[in-house]
Amino acid sequence: MVVAAPSVLHLLRRATYGPTEESIAQATRLGARAWLERQLAPSGIVDRTTQTLVEQRFPRIGWSIPKVRQYYLSDPGTWAVMYDLGRATVARAIWSERQLHEVMTEFWSNHLNVTSPSSDVWDNRAHYDTVLRTHALGRFDDLLVAATQHPAMQRYLDNASSEASHPNENHGRELLELHTVGIAAGYSETDVKNSARILTGLGVDDDTGLGTFRSDRHFVGPVTVLGFEHPNGTAKGGRSVAADYLRWLARHPATAASIARKLALRFVSDDPSPALVSRLAATYRQHGTAISPVLRQLFTSREFAASAGAKVKRPYEDVVATVRTLGLRPDPKGTKGIEALHWMLSDLGHAPMAWAPPNGYPDIAPAWRSAAGSLARWNAHLNIAARWWPQTLTGPRLTSLVPKPGPATHAGLLDALSRQLIHQTLPAAQKRAICGFLSEPGDVVQPSTPLRADSPAVGRRLPYVVALILDSPLNAVR
Amino acid sequence: MNCCPESRGLARRSLLKGLAAGVGLAVVDGPVPGTRYAFGASSPYVGDTLVVLSLRGGFDGLNAIVPVGDPAYLAARPSIGLPERVLIPAGGIFGLHPALAPLKPFWDDGTFGAVHAVGQVNPTRSHFQAMTELERAAPGSSVRTGWLDRTLGLRAPGSVFQGAQVGSTETPLSLSGPAPELTLHTLKDFDVNGAWDATERARWTTALRALHADAPEVIAGPARAALGAVTTAAAITAQTDPAANGAQYPDSTLGAALRDVARLMKQGVGLQVACVDDGDWDMHAGVGAPDDGWMHDNLTDLAQALAAFATDLGSLLGGVTLVTLSEFGRRVGENASGGVDHGHGNAVLLLGGGVAGGKVHGRWPGLDDAHLVDGDLAGTTDHRALLAEILAVRCGQSDVTQIFPGLGPTKPLGIVRHRP
Numbered sequence: 001m002v003v004a005a006p007s008v009l010h011l012l013r014r015a016t017y018g019p020t021e022e023s024i025a026q027a028t029r030l031g032a033r034a035w036l037e038r039q040l041a042p043s044g045i046v047d048r049t050t051q052t053l054v055e056q057r058f059p060r061i062g063w064s065i066p067k068v069r070q071y072y073l074s075d076p077g078t079w080a081v082m083y084d085l086g087r088a089t090v091a092r093a094i095w096s097e098r099q100l101h102e103v104m105t106e107f108w109s110n111h112l113n114v115t116s117p118s119s120d121v122w123d124n125r126a127h128y129d130t131v132l133r134t135h136a137l138g139r140f141d142d143l144l145v146a147a148t149q150h151p152a153m154q155r156y157l158d159n160a161s162s163e164a165s166h167p168n169e170n171h172g173r174e175l176l177e178l179h180t181v182g183i184a185a186g187y188s189e190t191d192v193k194n195s196a197r198i199l200t201g202l203g204v205d206d207d208t209g210l211g212t213f214r215s216d217r218h219f220v221g222p223v224t225v226l227g228f229e230h231p232n233g234t235a236k237g238g239r240s241v242a243a244d245y246l247r248w249l250a251r252h253p254a255t256a257a258s259i260a261r262k263l264a265l266r267f268v269s270d271d272p273s274p275a276l277v278s279r280l281a282a283t284y285r286q287h288g289t290a291i292s293p294v295l296r297q298l299f300t301s302r303e304f305a306a307s308a309g310a311k312v313k314r315p316y317e318d319v320v321a322t323v324r325t326l327g328l329r330p331d332p333k334g335t336k337g338i339e340a341l342h343w344m345l346s347d348l349g350h351a352p353m354a355w356a357p358p359n360g361y362p363d364i365a366p367a368w369r370s371a372a373g374s375l376a377r378w379n380a381h382l383n384i385a386a387r388w389w390p391q392t393l394t395g396p397r398l399t400s401l402v403p404k405p406g407p408a409t410h411a412g413l414l415d416a417l418s419r420q421l422i423h424q425t426l427p428a429a430q431k432r433a434i435c436g437f438l439s440e441p442g443d444v445v446q447p448s449t450p451l452r453a454d455s456p457a458v459g460r461r462l463p464y465v466v467a468l469i470l471d472s473p474l475n476a477v478r
Numbered sequence: 479m480n481c482c483p484e485s486r487g488l489a490r491r492s493l494l495k496g497l498a499a500g501v502g503l504a505v506v507d508g509p510v511p512g513t514r515y516a517f518g519a520s521s522p523y524v525g526d527t528l529v530v531l532s533l534r535g536g537f538d539g540l541n542a543i544v545p546v547g548d549p550a551y552l553a554a555r556p557s558i559g560l561p562e563r564v565l566i567p568a569g570g571i572f573g574l575h576p577a578l579a580p581l582k583p584f585w586d587d588g589t590f591g592a593v594h595a596v597g598q599v600n601p602t603r604s605h606f607q608a609m610t611e612l613e614r615a616a617p618g619s620s621v622r623t624g625w626l627d628r629t630l631g632l633r634a635p636g637s638v639f640q641g642a643q644v645g646s647t648e649t650p651l652s653l654s655g656p657a658p659e660l661t662l663h664t665l666k667d668f669d670v671n672g673a674w675d676a677t678e679r680a681r682w683t684t685a686l687r688a689l690h691a692d693a694p695e696v697i698a699g700p701a702r703a704a705l706g707a708v709t710t711a712a713a714i715t716a717q718t719d720p721a722a723n724g725a726q727y728p729d730s731t732l733g734a735a736l737r738d739v740a741r742l743m744k745q746g747v748g749l750q751v752a753c754v755d756d757g758d759w760d761m762h763a764g765v766g767a768p769d770d771g772w773m774h775d776n777l778t779d780l781a782q783a784l785a786a787f788a789t790d791l792g793s794l795l796g797g798v799t800l801v802t803l804s805e806f807g808r809r810v811g812e813n814a815s816g817g818v819d820h821g822h823g824n825a826v827l828l829l830g831g832g833v834a835g836g837k838v839h840g841r842w843p844g845l846d847d848a849h850l851v852d853g854d855l856a857g858t859t860d861h862r863a864l865l866a867e868i869l870a871v872r873c874g875q876s877d878v879t880q881i882f883p884g885l886g887p888t889k890p891l892g893i894v895r896h897r898p
Contacts, residue, residue, distance in 0.1 A: 118606050119606055120604070120606070177620065183620065312696060346648075349647075357622050369699065370659075370660075370661075370700050371700050371707055372661045372662060373700065374700045374701045374703075374704040375704040375707075375708065378670065378686065379670065379671040427692070429691060430688075430689050433685050433686075433688030433689040434689070436685055436688060437684070437685035467672075473690055473694070476693070476697045477697075
């Protein structure tokens with residue numbers, strides 16, 4: 001086992017879905033800086049195993065929208081492809097080598113949320129995901145144009161049914177409030193109306209399911225939104241007015257600030273300093289809305305370095321990190337184990353893309369404080385570690401975590417296990433808590449109690465000991 | 479059941495998954511204009527336990543609280559309409575579906591009633607949007623929390639059971655927001671996984687409590703609450719045969735959930751708001767006959783569960799108001815599949831000691847073409863007005879401006895009586 005530097009662990013806890021033995025070894029070998037550069041250029045990372053897994057076990061998520069519609073001609077509206085997408089996303093989060101790309105795809109799928117599964121996007125949600133993936137480490141203006149015009153977003157925020165005479169304001173408003181400048185930018189209701197008018201004409205072709213522009217639905221006439229002005233003189237020109245508007249919004253200082261802050265919330269702390277946010281926003285603008293330079297600056301900032309443990313893990317990060325640290329691998333065939341993890345995440349209220357309102361899952365600790373959530377988290381640790389559910393994932397047995405020869409005492413065992421599982425040792429009080437769990441009337445176990453080959457801690461109670469280490473509050477943060 | 483793509487998901491409650499905010503998930507998402515509420519009033523809550531029963535999928539209020547005296551009703555539903563002779567008379571033009579018979583005693587004694595033609599201000603026929611808007615209950619605003627969360631947010635902090643979703647671990651949007659809530663599938667399985675008996679449970683709860691002793695409050699607080707709730711739930715479920723007064727709950731998800739709500743109430747654990755889901759109301763095809771089929775079976779389960787709940791609670795029913803909500807009603811005219819498509823105006827059922835029951839409240843708009851909206855029953859009562867009245871009269875919350883932003887003054891409906 002490689003002993004990881006704290007800075008390497010910190011980076012892996014934030015820029016990936018949790019450290020693994022392999023990722024620690026790799027980041028240690030390359031150094032944090034080079035490891036980050038590699039992650040920022042995901043196409044250069046060979047990820048064949050996970051790509052093959054997804055292609056073979058979830059082939060439908062790679063289909064074009066017309067192909068999905070054609071295949072389900074007799075079963076339109078099926079949720080099958082959306083479920084596959086959710087499951088494949090969990091698999092990629094656990095096993096992809098392109099970890100930062102996965103993390104950023106998740107980031108954008110919350111920022112530009114299109115709830116999945118939900119009824120209106122059954123045919124196009126998986127394709128929408130490919131758009132988010134394409135631009136996840138690219139430029140935000142490209143991403144915004146592609147996502148806004150995509151049939152999934154068009155349906156989700158109702159612009160698909162908007163018309164010049166009665167513009168549906170839903171998309172026009174959320175574009176300002178959630179996707180770009182934010183409510184603090186101080187736009188007016190007239191701005192919202194004009195935002196909606198600019199988007200009229202964009203929509204979905206009901207025959208193919210593809211995105212389209214219908215000039216007969218486009219509002220014609222001068223439009224202004226905040227500082228954006230356009231004569232918008234022809235119906236035919238509507239599409240390019242919309243694209244100009246979107247690119248203008250993407251570059252707006254308020255958009256830069258809101259995306260910078262959101263990235264800092266994701267990767268640094270629940271309360272990032274205004275100074276950091278403004279530096280990140282400046283970088284975003286200097287680089288034409290490119291995301292990688294912002295991330296590079298963020299991960300190498302002093303504030304990032306000082307923020308270890310400042311983020312509370314949400315259920316998704318917790319479950320995925322648990323599977324990763326236990327070194328579990330996919331089912332030998334089929335998807336049963338992956339499906340079980342996805343159901344577990346649904347029960348925890350954090351299945352990928354399932355957040356219903358358009359603002360995406362919240363990303364601050366108070367939003368996730370919950371009694372039932374704590375209980376569910378403990379139960380998830382035990383279920384996964386003991387292989388009660390899912391049962392079909394493969395990988396090392398828990399006994400392989402126990403050093404050979406065995407540690408002399410229970411404290412030694414707990415130290416060895418927690419170093420491997422959570423990359424730190426537990427404070428004495430927590431070791432005593434777990435030893436208390438192992439005690440029987442008349443047979444008190446203490447950290448100093450010698451460990452024997454037949455001690456329950458390395459036998460029938462080993463899964464519980466592993467679960468309790470994962471339950472430690474030290475492992476509740478990242 | 480291919481008529482509606484969404485219905486498949488609904489039957490499996492996956493739409494709910496889509497909607498769900500998660501396990502006891504409290505959402506804090508920056509400043510919300512118009513809803514900067516004072517968190518936690520100082521005095522303890524005095525008022526009814528409010529039970530919100532969500533009939534997911536679009537409840538057909540027209541075939542439950544049947545406007546049989548409206549001549550357009552049977553004309554619009556020649557094969558699935560219920561004739562007057564099979565109905566339980568409910569006053570005026572209305573009759574109750576015969577499957578609601580278990581609730582007749584409560585109708586007669588005035589603890590069960592209904593409001594008809596309830597709707598939303600911006601109707602939509604999308605399950606997803608209609609449910610979101612119903613539970614957000616803040617149309618035309620940027621508020622992203624649920625109305626029950628805002629309701630609880632105005633009260634003094636209570637026990638871990640103050641606001642609970644029972645029967646499912648998924649927080650409905652109505653409870654989503656900064657006020658904490660508990661979600662539990664059943665009281666019995668609200669437990670630590672490895673706790674197969676009381677000794678093992680004590681082993682786990684002791685260890686987990688000690689493990690979190692020095693943790694930051696954001697982690698330790700919910701952990702303590704969880705362990706307390708596990709202990710309470712175990713104590714409640716250790717008692718056998720908790721249903722009182724000979725109450726017979728149906729062997730159904732709904733029956734189990736309402737039984738758990740009643741258990742929590744009888745134990746006095748501080749339950750103020752309980753949410754329960756009942757799915758599978760999306761009847762695009764094969765509604766069935768008055769005495770058989772989908773609607774009959776669903777209403778039978780609903781009526782038996784509600785009747786058992788009221789019976790079980792006995793005198794405690796005096797401090798309970800239960801209200802049913804559904805994202806929309808169904809189209810007035812039946813379709814070619816013997817079903818009804820998504821509509822708008824709907825019936826709301828009310829059960830509780832303070833309910834002005836035994837009658838159908840609300841203004842009936844009529845079912846003739848001139849009064850339909852796009853083929854739907856018009857909504858003449860804004861669902862927020864109905865809820866505001868319950869909150870004001872039964873739950874001590876007369877000022878609802880922070881719960882229902884933008885809801886102007888409303889005319890009293892007279893659906894509930896003041897608490898003694």
